[in-house]
Amino acid sequence: MLNINNLHVDLEDEDKTILKGVNLSVEAGKVHAIMGPNGSGKSTLSYVLAGRDGYKVTEGSATLDGDDILDMEPEERAAAGLFLAFQYPVEIPGVGNMTFLRTAVNAQRKARGEDEMSAAEFLKVIRAKAKDLKIDADMLKRPVNVGFSGGEKKRNEILQMAMLEPRMCILDETDSGLDVDAMKLVSEGVNALRTEGRGFLVITHYQRLLDHIKPDVVHIMADGRIIKTGGPELALEVEKNGYADILAEVA
Amino acid sequence: MTVLDDTQVKDGVDQETVDAVREVGGAYKYGWSTDIEMEYAPKGLTTDIVRLISEKNEEPEWMLEWRLAAYERWLTKVEPDWAMVDYPEIDFQEQYYYARPKSMMVKPKSLDEVDPKLLATYSKLGIPLKEQAILAGVEGAGEMPAEARKVAVDAVFDSVSVGTTFQKELREAGVIFCSISEAIREHPELVKKYLGSVVPVNDNFYATLNSAVFSDGSFVYVPPGVRCPMELSTYFRINAENTGQFERTLIIADKGSYVSYLEGCTAPQRDESQLHAAVVEIIIEEDAEVKYSTVQNWYPGDENGKGGIYNFVTKRADCRGDRAKVMWTQVETGSAVTWKYPSCILRGDDSQGEFYSIAIANNMQQADTGTKMIHLGKRTKSRIVSKGISAGKAQNTYRGLVSMHPKAKESRNYTQCDSLLIGDKCGAHTVPYIEVKNNSSRVEHEATTSKVDDDQMFYCRQRGMDEEEAVALVVNGFCKDVLQALPMEFAMEAQQLVAISLEGSVG
Numbered sequence: 001m002l003n004i005n006n007l008h009v010d011l012e013d014e015d016k017t018i019l020k021g022v023n024l025s026v027e028a029g030k031v032h033a034i035m036g037p038n039g040s041g042k043s044t045l046s047y048v049l050a051g052r053d054g055y056k057v058t059e060g061s062a063t064l065d066g067d068d069i070l071d072m073e074p075e076e077r078a079a080a081g082l083f084l085a086f087q088y089p090v091e092i093p094g095v096g097n098m099t100f101l102r103t104a105v106n107a108q109r110k111a112r113g114e115d116e117m118s119a120a121e122f123l124k125v126i127r128a129k130a131k132d133l134k135i136d137a138d139m140l141k142r143p144v145n146v147g148f149s150g151g152e153k154k155r156n157e158i159l160q161m162a163m164l165e166p167r168m169c170i171l172d173e174t175d176s177g178l179d180v181d182a183m184k185l186v187s188e189g190v191n192a193l194r195t196e197g198r199g200f201l202v203i204t205h206y207q208r209l210l211d212h213i214k215p216d217v218v219h220i221m222a223d224g225r226i227i228k229t230g231g232p233e234l235a236l237e238v239e240k241n242g243y244a245d246i247l248a249e250v251a
Numbered sequence: 252m253t254v255l256d257d258t259q260v261k262d263g264v265d266q267e268t269v270d271a272v273r274e275v276g277g278a279y280k281y282g283w284s285t286d287i288e289m290e291y292a293p294k295g296l297t298t299d300i301v302r303l304i305s306e307k308n309e310e311p312e313w314m315l316e317w318r319l320a321a322y323e324r325w326l327t328k329v330e331p332d333w334a335m336v337d338y339p340e341i342d343f344q345e346q347y348y349y350a351r352p353k354s355m356m357v358k359p360k361s362l363d364e365v366d367p368k369l370l371a372t373y374s375k376l377g378i379p380l381k382e383q384a385i386l387a388g389v390e391g392a393g394e395m396p397a398e399a400r401k402v403a404v405d406a407v408f409d410s411v412s413v414g415t416t417f418q419k420e421l422r423e424a425g426v427i428f429c430s431i432s433e434a435i436r437e438h439p440e441l442v443k444k445y446l447g448s449v450v451p452v453n454d455n456f457y458a459t460l461n462s463a464v465f466s467d468g469s470f471v472y473v474p475p476g477v478r479c480p481m482e483l484s485t486y487f488r489i490n491a492e493n494t495g496q497f498e499r500t501l502i503i504a505d506k507g508s509y510v511s512y513l514e515g516c517t518a519p520q521r522d523e524s525q526l527h528a529a530v531v532e533i534i535i536e537e538d539a540e541v542k543y544s545t546v547q548n549w550y551p552g553d554e555n556g557k558g559g560i561y562n563f564v565t566k567r568a569d570c571r572g573d574r575a576k577v578m579w580t581q582v583e584t585g586s587a588v589t590w591k592y593p594s595c596i597l598r599g600d601d602s603q604g605e606f607y608s609i610a611i612a613n614n615m616q617q618a619d620t621g622t623k624m625i626h627l628g629k630r631t632k633s634r635i636v637s638k639g640i641s642a643g644k645a646q647n648t649y650r651g652l653v654s655m656h657p658k659a660k661e662s663r664n665y666t667q668c669d670s671l672l673i674g675d676k677c678g679a680h681t682v683p684y685i686e687v688k689n690n691s692s693r694v695e696h697e698a699t700t701s702k703v704d705d706d707q708m709f710y711c712r713q714r715g716m717d718e719e720e721a722v723a724l725v726v727n728g729f730c731k732d733v734l735q736a737l738p739m740e741f742a743m744e745a746q747q748l749v750a751i752s753l754e755g756s757v758g
Contacts, residue, residue, distance in 0.1 A: 073712070074713050090706045090709075092707055092711075092725055094727070094730070104715045104716060107716045164714065
């Protein structure tokens with residue numbers, strides 16, 4: 001489904017290479033986790049895949065279902081089914097959460113040549129999904145992420161994911177800033193979306209999120225490369241011994 | 252335009268957003284002119300011109316005296332230079348101060364007699380001068396009452412009012428709504444009593460100039476206890492070249508009355524800059540309320556700063572009675588240079604003033620705008636919400652004064668001014684002046700400057716919106732506080748204006 005091949009990425013404004021040949025394949029129905037120390041390039045990978053400005057791909061490719069996504073505009077990637085749950089969800093003052101989401105849902109539908117969702121249908125669907133994430137009506141009306149707590153912001157990201165029904169979900173440090181209860185809610189939300197046709201790439205610094213969202217494959221990333229790949233036990237190893245051992249082992 | 256050709260009607264905000272975005276792509280859409288035979292006063296400003304304007308308007312002697320006194324004052328005054336705007340010196344002798352369509356030489360007795368060309372001009376602007384009800388809202392606008400709403404219009408074309416609709420129906424309610432020239436002839440006692448009582452003749456350079464040469468404008472009187480049965484509006488159109496428009500508006504809301512008034516402005520696209528120096532005076536007596544909304548869309552000049560209207564306007568409301576209320580709402584998208592500070596004098600105890608403004612400046616536009624809240628009475632309240640949006644190389648300044656006088660005990664002001672910068676070649680400035688001369692009043696000021704930043708754009712686009720949709724969404728959100736205060740039909744137009752002004756500013 002998502003195939004990343006020898007991806008090299010520089011920062012556009014600085015002469016600095018962040019990704020130095022990333023190889024990764026996420027199959028439909030699977031959850032892949034990427035762990036790694038700070039500065040290893042995990043977040044950069046998620047931004048590059050989603051099409052954020054400021055990065056220059058110097059070598060390699062990334063395809064979603066065989067289509068080259070690196071040539072697409074961010075909204076085209078979204079319409080193609082790529083979703084990024086942000087580490088720091090962005091505030092948009094004055095724009096109601098629901099308005100934002102409906103604009104997004106319908107923009108994607110239009111781009112795919114599908115009918116737009118009617119207001120009534122949208123309301124019905126969003127209410128049901130919001131309820132599962134313990135998001136109340138008030139939070140749906142408030143401006144996007146403005147004044148939201150850390151947990152509310154992350155739950156809101158998952159709500160957006162549930163509404164947009166992407167095929168490939170990238171979660172960038174979704175666990176950061178969450179307390180135990182919020183982590184549980186968010187994880188349940190993610191788990192509910194696990195289906196045969198959908199792939200996940202979960203980026204996290206800590207093992208604890210992976211207690212809730214059980215990965216099929218765990219990758220360790222360091223200095224712009226995937227240095228080790230294994231099963232869920234790899235995450236436990238990191239938890240126990242830190243990254244130092246693995247880094248030493250590879251070096 | 253990419254995905255917006257689908258005309259399927261959706262409900263609610265999305266439709267507005269899409270409409271707004273759809274509107275992007277045209278340049279200034281009111282830039283055409285009407286080819287019509289005009290009668291001009293000779294170029295330049297002298298006592299003879301003042302006399303001529305007075306004569307054309309068939310004014311009584313006292314009015315002429317008033318004008319001449321203003322002219323004498325004006326000669327002694329110096330053009331203000333403190334505003335953060337920069338423009339070539341204006342040669343006041345190179346302007347025409349009076350221009351009217353020849354067909355208006357004999358004043359039409361009713362709208363049926365008005366030159367069809369003039370009527371067509373207003374139709375084309377979307378302002379039909381017919382006494383027909385305007386259907387509430389626009390299609391899909393939501394929960395508007397089923398019955399149609401009426402809006403009375405006074406249409407001012409260059410120097411003259413070409414007609415006022417619904418006068419009869421308004422008269423039955425006791426409301427006087429006519430051109431100011433007609434009011435001077437027909438209701439001298441009211442005009443004498445109130446004209447210049449809020450903005451004195453010698454108030455400032457442009458107001459003094461206006462007092463000498465104003466040619467037309469609107470007059471409203473709402474008698475005690477009357478709720479004006481419909482919205483009133485004046486539509487100003489500058490058409491002639493090298494001609495200044497100097498309109499004068501006088502609104503009087505007597506005790507316990509209510510009126511909502513809208514004002515719209517457009518002008519043709521010309522290479523020469525044109526002057527517009529208006530004065531608006533509002534008198535609000537005890538328990539009365541006035542809402543004054545403006546959608547100012549004068550020609551802003553081209554992207555190199557050529558042409559455009561110089562908009563130097565003095566607007567002031569005087570809450571004379573206790574519990575009087577006034578609300579200014581303005582959406583400023585046009586003009587090359589704007590210099591405008593709609594103000595509230597809160598004289599009556601418990602009187603209230605509100606000011607909601609969105610000023611959008613693109614290309615080479617310069618706006619120096621804001622408000623003055625003068626708290627004189629006890630427990631007076633004011634609120635200021637100002638949003639400045641700058642794009643291109645535009646400069647947008649908020650300049651506001653909040654003054655709490657010694658007797659204005661327990662008064663309050665809340666000010667929020669936000670600036671939004673789109674791109675890195677524009678500027679936003681906030682210049683608040685605050686004076687508090689008693690110890691029981693409270694003044695709060697919040698100012699923020701934000702950019703439609705890359706993060707917001709990326710966030711919206713990652714969720715599937717294209718660039719235009721994303722900018723429209725973010726900017727409309729930013730403007731929402733102000734737009735919410737506008738009447739419905741206006742809010743729709745204003746949202747479109749927002750999109751027009753931001754055309755091409757992304758990236």
